[in-house]
Amino acid sequence: xxxxxxxxxxxxxxxxxxxxxxxxxxxxxxxxxxxxxxxxxxxxxxxxxxxxxxxxxxxxxxxxxxxxxxxxxxxxxxxxxxxxxxxxxxxxxxxxxxxxxxxxxxxxxxxxxxxxxxxxxxxxxxxxxxxxxxxxxxxxxxxxxxxxxxxxxxxxxxxxxxxxxxxxxxxxxxxxxxxxxxxxxxxxxxxxxxxxxxxxxxxxxxxxxxxxxxxxxxxxxxxxxxxxxxxxxxxxxxxxxxxxxxxxxxxxxxxxxxxxxxxxxxxxxxxxxxxxxxxxxxxxxxxxxxxxxxxxxxxxxx
Numbered sequence: 601x602x603x604x605x606x607x608x609x610x611x612x613x614x615x616x617x618x619x620x621x622x623x624x625x626x627x628x629x630x631x632x633x634x635x636x637x638x639x640x641x642x643x644x645x646x647x648x649x650x651x652x653x654x655x656x657x658x659x660x661x662x663x664x665x666x667x668x669x670x671x672x673x674x675x676x677x678x679x680x681x682x683x684x685x686x687x688x689x690x691x692x693x694x695x696x697x698x699x700x701x702x703x704x705x706x707x708x709x710x711x712x713x714x715x716x717x718x719x720x721x722x723x724x725x726x727x728x729x730x731x732x733x734x735x736x737x738x739x740x741x742x743x744x745x746x747x748x749x750x751x752x753x754x755x756x757x758x759x760x761x762x763x764x765x766x767x768x769x770x771x772x773x774x775x776x777x778x779x780x781x782x783x784x785x786x787x788x789x790x791x792x793x794x795x796x797x798x799x800x801x802x803x804x805x806x807x808x809x810x811x812x813x814x815x816x817x818x819x820x821x822x823x824x825x826x827x828x829x830x831x832x833x834x835x836x837x838x839x840x841x842x843x844x845x846x847x848x849x850x851x852x853x854x855x856x857x858x859x860x861x862x863x864x865x866x867x868x869x870x871x872x873x874x875x876x877x878x879x880x881x882x883x884x885x886x887x888x889x890x891x892x893x894x895x896x897x898x899x900x901x902x
Contacts, residue, residue: 607742615689621835622691628833634817635736635764638876640673647677661729663718664737668696675707683711686718722750730756734763739793745802752806755881767873768795781855807879815874824857827868
């Protein structure tokens with residue numbers, strides 16, 4: 601749930617929530633597992649084409665690696681590539697390190713973990729990558745349009761951005777109920793996420809080829825307390841709110857629970873809008889002039 605907050609304060613709060621959720625995240629991140637399935641299915645056809653990408657220009661950048669579930673899949677799909685995996689929540693990053701270390705030294709030796717803000721890393725613009733990927737991460741960025749522009753600049757010629765991102769229509773029922781019981785002061789974080797049209801326009805400005813598909817997932821909950829525990833245990837409650845003065849209090853809880861019971865589902869149901877994005881950087885300008893380790897046109901699907 602969200603109230604108004606500056607971008608810096610909002611980002612600090614998001615990091616705090618993800619740090620707190622690190623021990624419980626993997627047990628409760630059902631939606632993130634489903635979005636990862638989408639990502640892996642789209643990544644799999646690229647894997648055989650990336651076998652010639654062991655050099656720095658063929659490195660993969662993972663934004664918001666969390667506890668390492670996507671990192672693990674990237675290592676499996678791209679056994680000859682090195683990864684740079686970022687997260688700004690130290691507790692999440694430690695979980696990712698431990699997870700990958702459990703796969704043995706060969707796998708762990710192919711990943712560089714870095715605790716930093718992904719937007720700051722992209723703004724520095726120091727490296728280029730064959731593939732940039734993120735699972736359910738970009739919607740938390742303070743400036744998604746700028747981040748997509750910088751991702752485009754960070755890709756080697758013919759490189760790929762492949763990501764899942766939650767859309768603005770996520771948690772629409774919860775948003776409606778919160779607005780009702782709070783007089784419009786409390787809303788869900790997804791109101792700040794881009795919608796499909798906005799996202800497509802952002803991508804088209806910086807990539808030569810864009811594919812965007814929309815997927816919808818639903819999670820039922822036994823009651824409102826169960827739904828709120830889900831947000832707490834995954835760190836996905838957004839920014840602001842809580843039980844502080846002016847935030848989400850006991851009266852709001854009672855009224856929101858009663859509101860959900862009066863809905864057709866008879867209780868809380870969380871619906872998620874998810875975009876799967878495939879975006880390709882322009883290929884090398886001169887056909888056949890391929891630099892070592894830079895993906896060719898087959899890698900970007902042409």
